[in-house]
Ligand code: SF4
């Protein structure tokens with residue numbers, strides 16, 4: 001006799017078949033990374049296929065490749081938390097951090113991982129990013145006047161403006177994607193790139209700073225070459241609005257310094273003296 005309620009232990013044939021199918025699929029699921037291997041002399045893409053693990057990021061798979069299939073695969077990383085800026089690469093052709101790119105959010109099929117194209121290859125996924133450190137040396141440092149009896153005072157709005165730029169983790173993905181240097185090696189001589197435009201904007205907007213870097217930005221940092229494509233903003237893992245909040249205001253300031261008579265008169269009347277490009281460059285560490 002039955003009371004009409006379903007037997008909790010009963011599993012229909014359909015459910016059983018579905019469960020088996022799922023178990024088999026889970027057992028068979030694999031992930032393939034198509035990794036660029038080589039050095040400055042040349043190289044090629046190599047496929048590595050491993051069992052897929054749930055919740056992994058691309059860097060996890062690279063580490064498993066190193067542990068099991070290719071112990072000599074070179075990649076740079078430190079924090080695995082999106083904070084050190086070391087694991088920059090190009091994933092399916094788009095600049096990104098390997099440690100912040102989830103495998104299950106990428107389209108199905110092999111995942112291509114290549115080194116940043118704008119910088120010289122050292123080995124495999126590791127590039128020589130020293131160009132950026134050379135540019136950094138050319139940025140004149142923060143130079144405040146001596147503090148008054150009450151110390152330094154700033155409005156909160158000025159404090160907050162610079163905070164956004166200070167989130168930069170120096171991953172150089174914005175430098176990598178910027179076509180001005182990505183497609184024109186020669187421009188590296190005359191162009192600082194988006195990472196340094198935010199640094200220069202931060203310093204230029206600082207009310208306590210006395211260095212006037214506007215001519216430097218125009219003449220030697222090449223801001224005129226940026227045509228505001230916003231590609232840098234799109235790839236920034238810290239979501240810094242590089243173009244809108246740094247580059248465009250910096251361009252406006254540079255134009256004001258050269259061509260705006262009202263701004264010139266205002267500076268004369270207010271007597272705000274900032275150093276010239278030459279003075280600012282001379283003050284930079286060499
Ligand atoms: S907006 Fe300017 S700095 Fe940013 S990627 Fe485009 S050209 Fe380069």
Ligand code: SF4
Pocket residue numbers: 167168169170171172173174175194195198235236237238239240242
């Ligand atoms: S601005 Fe963004 S993309 Fe550029 S180096 Fe800093 S964190 Fe990386």
Ligand code: FES
Pocket residue numbers: 076077078079080081082083084085086087088097098099100
């Ligand atoms: S390992 Fe530090 S940002 Fe990816």
